[in-house]
Amino acid sequence: MIQINDVSKWYGKTQVLANCTTRIGEGEVVVVCGPSGSGKSTLIKTVNGLEPFDQGSIIVDGTSVGAPDTDLPRLRARVGMVFQNFELFPHLTVRENLALAQVVVLGRRREEAYARGQEYLVRVGLGGFADRLPAQLSGGQQQRVAIARALCMDPICMLFDEPTSALDPEMVGEVLDVMVELATEGMTMVCVTHEMGFARKVADRVIFMDQGAILEDCASEAFFGNPSARPERARQFLARILSH
Amino acid sequence: MGSTSQPDTGRGALNTMDFSVIANNLSYFLLGAWPAGPLGGAALTLVLSLCSALASGVLGLVLGVALSMARGRTRRTLLLVLGFFRAIPALMLIFWTYFLLPIAFGLNVPGVGTVIVALSLIGGSYLAHSVYAGISSLPPGQWQASAALGLRPLQALRHVILPQALPIMLPSFLNQWIALIKDSSLAYVIGVGELSFVATQVSNREMVFPTEIFLFVALLYFVICSSLELGAGAIARRYGTAGKGT
Numbered sequence: 338m339i340q341i342n343d344v345s346k347w348y349g350k351t352q353v354l355a356n357c358t359t360r361i362g363e364g365e366v367v368v369v370c371g372p373s374g375s376g377k378s379t380l381i382k383t384v385n386g387l388e389p390f391d392q393g394s395i396i397v398d399g400t401s402v403g404a405p406d407t408d409l410p411r412l413r414a415r416v417g418m419v420f421q422n423f424e425l426f427p428h429l430t431v432r433e434n435l436a437l438a439q440v441v442v443l444g445r446r447r448e449e450a451y452a453r454g455q456e457y458l459v460r461v462g463l464g465g466f467a468d469r470l471p472a473q474l475s476g477g478q479q480q481r482v483a484i485a486r487a488l489c490m491d492p493i494c495m496l497f498d499e500p501t502s503a504l505d506p507e508m509v510g511e512v513l514d515v516m517v518e519l520a521t522e523g524m525t526m527v528c529v530t531h532e533m534g535f536a537r538k539v540a541d542r543v544i545f546m547d548q549g550a551i552l553e554d555c556a557s558e559a560f561f562g563n564p565s566a567r568p569e570r571a572r573q574f575l576a577r578i579l580s581h
Numbered sequence: 582m583g584s585t586s587q588p589d590t591g592r593g594a595l596n597t598m599d600f601s602v603i604a605n606n607l608s609y610f611l612l613g614a615w616p617a618g619p620l621g622g623a624a625l626t627l628v629l630s631l632c633s634a635l636a637s638g639v640l641g642l643v644l645g646v647a648l649s650m651a652r653g654r655t656r657r658t659l660l661l662v663l664g665f666f667r668a669i670p671a672l673m674l675i676f677w678t679y680f681l682l683p684i685a686f687g688l689n690v691p692g693v694g695t696v697i698v699a700l701s702l703i704g705g706s707y708l709a710h711s712v713y714a715g716i717s718s719l720p721p722g723q724w725q726a727s728a729a730l731g732l733r734p735l736q737a738l739r740h741v742i743l744p745q746a747l748p749i750m751l752p753s754f755l756n757q758w759i760a761l762i763k764d765s766s767l768a769y770v771i772g773v774g775e776l777s778f779v780a781t782q783v784s785n786r787e788m789v790f791p792t793e794i795f796l797f798v799a800l801l802y803f804v805i806c807s808s809l810e811l812g813a814g815a816i817a818r819r820y821g822t823a824g825k826g827t
Contacts, residue, residue, distance in 0.1 A: 385729060387725055387728060387729060409728075410728070410731050410732065410733045411731065413728060413729055413730070413731045414730065414731025415731075416729075417729075418726075418729035420722060420725065420726060424720075424722040424723060424725065424726035425726075426723070426726070426741050426745075427745065428744050428745050437730070437732075438730035438731055438732060441736050441740060442730060442732060442736075443731075487730075490730065490731065
């Protein structure tokens with residue numbers, strides 16, 4: 338489904354991605370973790386071309402992301418993405434937020450788009466919120482709307498960029514619940530997150546990054562079950578975030 | 582006697598004001614020689630302002646969007662052109678278009694057209710920067726979220742960026758348009774018969790009523806500019822509720 342081959346990227350002289358290689362199969366749930374500044378957000382954003390890269394190749398469902406003749410908007414329409422800061426459109430109601438890209442990009446009729454939107458709103462537990470503006474929702478609710486907005490496009494996979502980092506602690510659970518449900522339904526997911534509970538529960542694989550490089554890429558049971566076999570940096574990272 | 586003479590002079594100054602000069606020339610002030618001759622006066626001021634407000638708005642929007650999307654050499658060229666039109670006085674641009682174009686290219690530009698083009702170019706250049714600032718004021722995440730949903734840049738601009746940025750830009754547009762209404766009086770230097778021009782004509786003909794005439798002219802400009810401000814305020818209140826979500 339997603340193949341990342343030897344991808345490198347530089348900001349000026351600073352290398353932010355260093356020869357990253359991995360592949361994500363259909364239905365797989367992969368958690369990407371690592372200390373801040375390790376390049377995990379940058380890596381996930383290269384998958385749908387929001388961040389360009391300088392070397393290597395990325396193939397998503399047979400389409401090469403970096404190729405100059407690739408129609409990126411068309412590819413992005415098929416890859417769902419959820420952002421740390423939700424990024425709902427503040428001037429539009431929840432209903433219109435969900436319908437916009439369906440109508441403009443996929444060419445669906447408006448009523449059809451509304452119906453589809455309502456369907457996913459119910460699934461994320463917000464069936465009665467279609468007429469609200471984003472500012473009238475809590476952070477957790479906004480993020481669930483953002484997930485619903487991405488799902489409305491019938492994505493072939495979903496990218497999550499720290500979906501719970503901007504949330505108050507009591508709202509993290511409601512967002513993770515939606516993500517767990519998606520994962521159990523067989524959605525292909527790549528999640529940049531520090532939620533190790535989520536990773537342990539639903540992730541098939543864990544990728545650990547540091548200084549732009551993938552240091553570890555293994556099954557999640559191995560990652561959590563056998564920490565002594567992990568690289569030194571990963572052990573330190575795990576010890577630090579699991580100690581509380 | 583001295584004590585009574587003071588209020589007398591005051592009343593005397595008011596008494597010498599004779600606003601019948603306005604009433605006698607009212608049609609000429611408001612419409613110029615129309616319908617017998619070309620449209621002029623306050624009506625021509627309105628036409629000049631309306632046309633250049635519209636053109637400068639469109640120009641500002643297009644150039645502002647271009648400024649926010651262009652990179653490298655295109656952007657630098659654009660900045661240079663905008664800088665040029667912001668730096669030269671409107672009066673000079675009007676002179677150039679009116680007197681230089683016929684000499685240099687044999688093009689004969691009508692006065693009204695000259696003024697509209699000059700005011701639109703200058704107003705558009707100012708507005709382009711306002712539009713650019715409005716677009717830049719939105720968080721980059723809005724562009725990213727639009728792109729991630731598959732929207733192309735122009736679609737993102739139309740459906741996501743501009744609906745949020747335009748309410749922010751409204752005060753700048755208003756300022757620019759009000760300045761533009763007043764700048765339309767510069768048309769007077771090339772003999773376009775708008776409000777200031779006909780006022781000067783009447784004043785020169787009547788010789789002794791400049792105070793009355795130019796008080797009236799000031800009142801007309803005040804009414805035109807205030808109506809624009811009030812109108813825009815009403816529109817902003819009507820559509821402002823949607824913008825409160827930000």
